[in-house]
Amino acid sequence: MTHDHDLVLRPTAAQIEAALNPPAGRNGGDLVVETLQGLGATTVFGLPGQHALGMFDALRRSSLSYVGLRVENNAGFAADAYGRITGEAAPLLLSTGPGALMSLAALQESAAASAPVLAIGSQVPTAGLGGGRHGYLHELRDQQASFRDIVKSVHTVRTASQIPSAIAAAWESALTAPHGPVWVEIPQDVLLAETTLPVVTAMDAGPEDVVPRPELTAVAAHLLSTATRPVIVAGGGVVRSDASGKLRALAERIDAPVVTTFGGKGAFPWEHPLSLQSWLEDRHTTDFLESADVLLVVGSGLGELSSNYHTFAPRGRVIQIDADLGKLESNHAGLGIHADARLALSALLETVEERRDPSAADAVREVLAKVGDRIAAQELTLEQQILASVREALPDDSPSFWDMTILAYWAWSAFDARRPNTMHSAQGAGGLGYGFPAALGAAAADPTRPVLAVSGDGGAMYSIAELATARQYDLPVTWLIVDDGGYGILREYMTDAFGRATATELARPDFVALAESFGVPATRTTPETLSEDLAKALAQPGPSVVVLPALLRMFAPTHL
Secondary structure, three states: OOOHHHHOOOOOHHHHHHHHOOOOOOEHHHHHHHHHHHHOOOEEEEOOOHHHHHHHHHHOOOOOEEEEOOOHHHHHHHHHHHHHHHOOOEEEEEOOOHHHHOOHHHHHHHHHHOOOEEEEEEEOOHHHOOOOOOOOOOOOOOHHHHHHOOOOOEEEOOOHHHHHHHHHHHHHHHHOOOOOEEEEEEEHHHHHOEOOOOOOOOOOOOOOOOOOOHHHHHHHHHHHHOOOOEEEEEOHHHHHOOOHHHHHHHHHHHOOOEEEOHHHOOOOOOOOOOEEEOOOOOHHHHHHHHOOOEEEEEOOOOOOHHHOOOOOOOOOEEEEEEOOHHHOOOOOOOEEEEOOHHHHHHHHHHHOOOOOOOHHHHHHHHHHHHHHHHHHOOOOHHHHHHHHHHHHHOOOOOOEEEOOOHHHHHHHHHOOOOOOOOEEEOOOOOOOOOHHHHHHHHHHHOOOOOEEEEEEHHHHOOOOOHHHHHHHOOOOEEEEEEEOOEOHHHHHHHHHHHOOOOOOEOOOOOHHHHHHHOOOOEEEOOOOOHHHHHHHHHHOOOOEEEEEEOOOOOOOOOOO
16 A cells, blocks of 8 residues: 655755755745745735845845835735736735735735735744734734734744745645635744755645535536526636636536626626626616526625625525635525535536526526616716727736726626636725736736726725836736716715715826826826727837726616
8 A cells, every 4th residue: 555655755865965055144034935936936026124124135036026016005906916817826025013904905805806815924023922012113912813804814933944834834725715815924033034944945735626525516416407497696716716618518508597796707708698797786687596496606605796785585496606615605595515616517517417498598688688778778878888998998818907986886797808817806895996006916927918907086096106116017007097086986875875975075186197207108088089098008018097087977776
């Protein structure tokens, strides 16, 4: 019998010699970057700080590419996007206290969207740990406590020898479905102390697969095969697990209409005869989902936005597949299957029986026609024109990143992402300032194709400093800023709820002149020239800004 320990590779003579005689002048920071390299990381994001300098000094002795942003929260958003685009854990290097805490909103978005981010923060010197009040700069009584409610796992280091194992464990956690952010913290003195430990070589920290239980797969396959009106809701888990092909194959095998959540944009072809698109904030879609006798929910928790603000009340059987155990049946009772979306869909494809329903495509067309009539009756041609212009200008394979702004709210429902994993927004946690720094992270992941960021003027002000980052690294990001003079969506919410808006109107700069002061070319456009101006900006190398003065309105809600 062969045991696992028999398979351990024996070191070569050269490896033994290198281990016994490591290079001089290395410290704990070198162990950090060597571990990241050994795990396969190529790019890191972050912002230096006093306690973290050991890590940042070690970067110059490594092959890692560093992208430094101007605000830690923006660095977190950039890492989030890098993780979404590549499927790799994106290292995020941070300093202690204020620097670490500044990343929390970004890490909350990564947690909500299942984006793999490996945040590594420094700590006060070891002598200052334990909750005492020693008066160290940046000191917190319990820094980990600030992260524990947000990240998937927390990993602590107290000696240099613990660094490789702690980072490898965090890496595995970040990449185990559901993906998510993790937190590692290392004291300043551990990062700075010289080490004679061997250079860290290749490390295996591959995540464990989250496989479906076969008896649950059998029940789900039977329900779908014998259903009269099966419908599928595809969420962000389908995108994260690269399961779009499996989803389409299953939908076509059982003739099941598919609606994608806002986090699942692009998971199913927009113009497919079975595509209900993404009109989840619509009573016609909600009614159709409620009428299903079997509803398959893949990679979604059916949260607030995906359930038309919790007005959705299924009348049939619900099958819910999710890698996040906490989301199973959290909103609706059903057959909960804890599994990665790709593995679960593969298992269903092997067991489900083919069923034909020629009326399914007719039913989809009927629902979309009702939705179209409802929107057309509201005379929102400007909004639809602008969204169509963005779609026309954006290359099909270019990713787009949308801030929390009215045009993004439209895009959630009405924008054709065309390709899986190309449309991303901050709708997981809902924080402002996501679009532009996230687009920079995507451009760092793949600088060969242009990237689009979309913000309102309010959200744009969160990220203005990153124009310097875009210019410094010459990243191919075009930033569309829709300037309506305030927090437009909050203006609408407050006016509808209270009759007038308060604290929503904003003084703002001349965005064109401001961008040009950073050396970033910018243009002011109109709804009529937007498509041409945006296409021109996307086609030119490096960063650019397009400013669209426009007052947009939302379509009427149906959940009230």
